[in-house]
Amino acid sequence: MDFWNLHLAHDLYKPLEGTLPLRVLQLHPGPVSAPIKCELIVTQLEQIENEYEATSYTWGSPADPLLIECNGLAMRIQRNAFDMLAHIRHPDWPRVVWIDAVCINQSDIEERSQQVSMMHQIYSSAVSVVVWLGPAADNSHLAVEFAASLDPARYIDELGAVMKFGNSVAARDAFRDKTYFFGAEPASAYDRELAVALVAFINRPWFNRVWVQQEATACRDTRVLCGPDTVSWDHVFALAWILMPIHTASWPDYFPHSYRESQSNLVSIRSIQSSRWIRFRRSDEGVHGMTVLSLAAVLLKGNSYAATDPRDKIFALRNVCHGNFNRWAPEADYRIPWEILYIETSLSLLTNGWLPSLSRAGRSRHPPDSVLPSWVQDYRRLDASVLQSNPELIDHFEWAAGGFSPDSTGVTPVLTIAARKRELPKHHRRKLDQKRISDTLQSFKGRTKQLLQSYISIRCLMMDEIVYVGQTVYDHIQEGGEAPxxxxxxxxxxxxxxxxxLDHLDTRLSGTYMNxxxxxxxxxxxxxxxxxxxxxxxxxxxxxxxxxxxxxxxxxxxxxxxxxxxxxxxxxxxxxxxxxxxxxxxxxxxxNFRFATTKHSYLCLVPAMVQVHDVAAIIKGCTLPVVLRPWTPPTTPSAKSATATNNSTSKKTDDGYFELIGDAYVHGMMVNQVACINTELGCKASPTPAQREKVMQAAQRNNGEVWDELGLGGNYTEVLDTIGMRWVDLV
Incomplete structure (x- = not known):
């Protein structure tokens, strides 16, 4: 019998009733070393608002739980939760706290879903939030002492200066003016010891949990505990902010963690503070940039966070969104398999015109055993091998390969570029390896299971076949050898x-590129x-x-x-x-990316897994080009079934199906050139001879003056056959 069943056997958890039902824990006083005794109290959220403290900690392994006494009954909880309760209780008077490990019946899926749905209210209604990083270790007292000595207002203002300008040159310049701790290598032994302590502190696992994005943003009074030491959240942010380098860099090799290992934690802390800046900013602060956090913006970072349950990636982040921008994410329901949840979430984004979410999807971003459609973002945290071989391509704020979106932040839907959801006909459905899907999905009987066999149709403005792919450094490392x-x-x-x-380009090196x-x-x-x-x-x-x-x-x-x-x-x-x-x-x-060329001489940078005969493409509404791979259905329909298919709502385009591989760079086509050319010359995806001749004549008039008129420079006549709006189907 597991420990949650032990709770039920003692009737510790009775069904919660009411509009906003809640359990809180009255923690009895005592020293850190004494046995933990507490009382579980059933109440309503509105009755106890501002009368309890909410806690945040790392869930940790369920192995080797420890005993506490709750309502006179023995109860097992995880070691991390036990350590936190032992350290936060007062020595002389009771303390009322909310802790998910005790206050939610984790074995009741319906209750768990209901309580998770109101998690943001639980934290925002608390008088304060207590963050537990774990016991003291690795000179953590030095890190806390140093953080407490900082002036957080200064660094919050530096962050605010960046956020006020949104995604712009001014924002980049403001970030380059920020304070950086490692501008010069520490000179003394103490400075080196302090630097090591700071890096170890910021790499504690709590900072990267997905739930902390909600738990640390909802309440103004948030304090951080590490062993016996405590400091305000703002001071912890100040510490992380000055550890963030101004540009891509590495830390000294004597640090316990590299900058690349620490980057996700630093980004997580910045995301928390960005949300807090939006939520709690002073009334005198001007707002020029992104003033809300939309679902689209928040979920883009989903797979950089850690979670025990993959569904928490959606349920935790949906309530970080401000206003009603979380309405596009499914409500918390732990009966739904994570695969279906991820598909539903991606569909919601894409069919409402948030196509930039495709930049986190694609086979280059999926683990090898993924059963998700290629257009779905896998929000699970990528393992080191996937991250190393397929990192993100930098998305510069001036790039708009598929045209500028009316709302690039994803705050409001852009239906003019929305994807269309379709279902694969039976004879085209993918064969799924049952060993690769979760136990929950295997037993799932809901109608949404068919989403695994869905595809989307999107508008594509340019397509060209890749005819050459270059090498990477990894190709020169012997198989089984260490990564470079x-x-x-x-x-x-x-x-x-x-x-x-250069051997491949040899005959063209003396020539001129299209731009x-x-x-x-x-x-x-x-x-x-x-x-x-x-x-x-x-x-x-x-x-x-x-x-x-x-x-x-x-x-x-x-x-x-x-x-x-x-x-x-x-x-x-x-x-x-x-x-x-x-x-x-x-x-x-x-x-991690290869050089590639296409049939019409585009020069590209593509994910390492790209092959000859893949297709470089520009999708309307996506700031980056992508690579697509032609996909052949597992079976070919008979003439009778093909006729039936052609008369159904699943009718295919002439281009066939494609899998999304990942983002790409196409030189000379990154700043809206394809949309300008298409609008000016009226290019067609499959032109008639007369239509093609008309476009060519327009492009060549007066020695190609159209390119100067459009401000493109060079001569793009060579690639006109690749340009023209068409619908493309992604499986």
Whole structure:
């Protein structure tokens, strides 16, 4: 008998009744080492508002639970919950708290769903929220002491300055002006000890739990406990804020965690504070940028958080949204399998015109055993192998490959670009490996199970077949060998990849690319997604200025210089890693993305798993191009069933089905060029000879002046056959 059944056997949990039913725990006083005694009290939320404290902690492993006495009965709880109760109780008087491990009957799915639905109200109605990070360890007292010495108002103002400008150049510049703790390497032994303590503190698992996005944002008075030490949330944010580098970087190698390992925790803390800034900002603070958190914006970060139950990714984040922007997410219901929940959520976003959510979907973002449709975001936390081989492509705020969306933040639906949901006909349905689906799904009988066999139709503005894919550094590592590290020996493999690409481009290197760059300049810019080390868009002059120093660094015989020795001034005398290497790290080129070319000579950067015959495409409403893979149904219908299919609502487009692979970069097509060309020349996806001739004549009049009129430069006549709006079906 598990410990939740033990609770029921003692009749500790009676059914909750009322509009907002709630249990709270009266924690009896006592020292930390004494046995824990408490009383479970049934009440209504409105009756106890501002009279209890809500708790937040890491759920932890259910193994090796500890005993407490609740209502005179023995009760087992997780060790993390036990440690928290032992540390937060007062020595002399009772303390009324809400803790999910005790106050919710976790074995009652209906109650669990109901209580999760009102979680935001539970935390926002508390007089305060107590965050428990765990027992003291790794010099945590130094970290808490240092955080308490900071001026949080200063750093909250720095964050506010970034948020006020939304997604813009001004926001990027404001972030570059922020305070950074590791601007210079600590000189003294104490400074190094402190730095190690700060990094260890910020890497505690609580910071990355998905539920803390809600638990730490709802109440103004939120305090953080670590062993016997306590500090306000604002001070913890201040600590994390100054640990965030201004641009992509690494921390010194003596730290217990690398910056890449710590990044998700730092982003999580920033997300919490961003929500708090919106919720609790001062009345005198001007608001120019994103003033609400929409479901679309919040869920984009879903798979960077940790959760015990994959369904919590949706149920926890839906209430972080402000106003009524959570209405597009399903209500908490733990009877629904996580696979169905993820499909329903993605469908809600896409059919309401929030197509940027596709940037977190695709086979390159799914684990190999995924049964989800390719257009669905898998909100589960990606394991290290998936993250390493398929990281996100940087999405610059000036990019709008598929046209500027009327509302890029996802605050309101954009139905003009909405996807259409369809169901695969029976003879086209995917064969699902039963070993790959959850036990809940295998036994699930709900009608929504058919969603696994659904597809979506989206508007596509450009498509072209990939005819060449380059190499990555991983291709030069022997099978079974260690993954390359970010040092000069691993970077040297980049030269092998580049030589392979240049051999492919050999006959075109003296030519001109469609946007006016030379083909060689266009190739180099493609490798860094035309983006500098600070995230700024750059042109051919940038690579001309820095390419040679990067190659000299790669070919140097000194293998001691690594990524921590960045040449910020890029001087020829400095042997440290040159500036251009940082731009490569930002783009992921030659490590996690491959160079590729298409039938009509587009130069692209694509996910590592892309193959020849995949298709580079631009979807209307998506800021980044994507790669699609033609998909053949498992069976071919008979003539009779094919006729029936053609007369049904599942009628297919002529292009067939595709799987979404992932985001891509297409040089010269990143800033709305395809929409401008399509609007100006009226391109058709499958033009008649007369229609094609009309478009060509318009493009070539007066020696191609149309390209100058559109402000595109160069000459895009070569790619006109790839442009034209069509419906594409994603499975």
């Amino acid at each position: 590290s970010l040092d000069r020996p691993s970077f040297k493999h980049c030269l092998d990849c580049i030589r392979h690409d 006016g760059d030379s083909v060689l300049e266009a190739y180099r810019l493609t490798l860094i997604t035309a983006t500098g080390r600070h995230g700024e868009l750059v042109g051919a002059e940038y690579t001309r200025d820095h390419w040679d120093s990067w190659v000299r660094w790669l070919t140097s015989d000194d293998d001691n210089d690594d990524i921590n020795d960045v040449d910020h001034n890029n001087t020829a005398q400095n042997p440290a890693m040159p500036l251009l290497a940082d731009a490569f790290l930002n783009s992921g080129a030659l490590f």
